[in-house]
Amino acid sequence: MTQAKPIIVALDFASEQPALALAERLDPARCRLKVGKELFTRLGPAFVERLQRLGFEIFLDLKFHDIPNTVAAACAAAADLGVWMVNVHVSGGRAMMAAARERLSQYEHPPLLIGVTVLTSLDRADLDAIGCPGEPRARVLTLATLARDAGLDGIVCSPLEAAPVRAALGPDFRLVTPGVRPAGAASGDQKRVMTPAEALAAGADYLVIGRPITQAPDPLSVIEEIDRSCQNSLEN
Numbered sequence: 083m084t085q086a087k088p089i090i091v092a093l094d095f096a097s098e099q100p101a102l103a104l105a106e107r108l109d110p111a112r113c114r115l116k117v118g119k120e121l122f123t124r125l126g127p128a129f130v131e132r133l134q135r136l137g138f139e140i141f142l143d144l145k146f147h148d149i150p151n152t153v154a155a156a157c158a159a160a161a162d163l164g165v166w167m168v169n170v171h172v173s174g175g176r177a178m179m180a181a182a183r184e185r186l187s188q189y190e191h192p193p194l195l196i197g198v199t200v201l202t203s204l205d206r207a208d209l210d211a212i213g214c215p216g217e218p219r220a221r222v223l224t225l226a227t228l229a230r231d232a233g234l235d236g237i238v239c240s241p242l243e244a245a246p247v248r249a250a251l252g253p254d255f256r257l258v259t260p261g262v263r264p265a266g267a268a269s270g271d272q273k274r275v276m277t278p279a280e281a282l283a284a285g286a287d288y289l290v291i292g293r294p295i296t297q298a299p300d301p302l303s304v305i306e307e308i309d310r311s312c313q314n315s316l317e318n
């Protein structure tokens with residue numbers, strides 16, 4: 083499903099001032115914001131509420147991974163905060179995901195519940211080293227299927243896996259892809275990457291992009307350029 087507003091800006095900053103300064107320059111009609119472990123640990127729910135008052139839909143990227151009761155309660159806390167999307171690790175298991183789904187089903191407007199499959203910073207050698215041999219793609223497909231069967235709305239994967247997951251799980255399963263780099267941008271610690279246009283063409287719904295935007299001298303022009311490249315790829 084092609085999203086009208088695919089960009090999610092990862093607001094990874096060490097303090098409130100630069101994060102808020104960037105948010106105030108962005109347009110909630112054109113992008114969403116992701117609050118992750120760094121900013122949430124520093125600033126907590128009040129900062130999420132502040133961004134929501136600016137009009138942004140928030141992806142709360144805390145990647146819950148714990149026993150079912152704890153994860154379900156954490157997802158309920160996220161829903162009470164009114165976030166648009168929340169995530170859990172698929173490797174927490176089917177019962178954990180099902181508990182989160184069940185708790186969120188008690189809300190009239192629950193956040194989207196998304197499962198993290200294989201982190202985009204990992205390649206095959208990293209998977210071998212943690213005792214999970216095999217290609218990331220195969221593991222992502224296995225975990226995506228488990229997430230779908232547990233009732234999740236979609237997964238986080240790299241854009242490299244978007245096409246096979248889309249083919250296997252259909253058009254309505256949301257694919258959230260970090261590991262997105264505009265042509266020429268540094269990969270940093272990301273190992274499974276594609277450009278924004280390639281990611282959308284492969285079937286990604288949402289593009290999570292942090293440093294190429296947040297560390298740019300002119301973040302707005304980077305977003306405009308990403309938007310343009312995505313429009314061109316969707317029209318062709």
Ligand SMILES: O=c1ccn([C@@H]2O[C@H](COP(=O)(O)O)[C@@H](O)[C@H]2O)c(=O)[nH]1
Pocket residue numbers: 092094118198200201202203238239260261262270272290291292293294
């Ligand atoms: O597999 C994953 C899951 C989450 N992330 C998060 O996305 C952003 C990416 O930031 P960049 O600066 O564009 O690399 C970051 O907040 C990660 O925590 C991910 O990269 N991979």
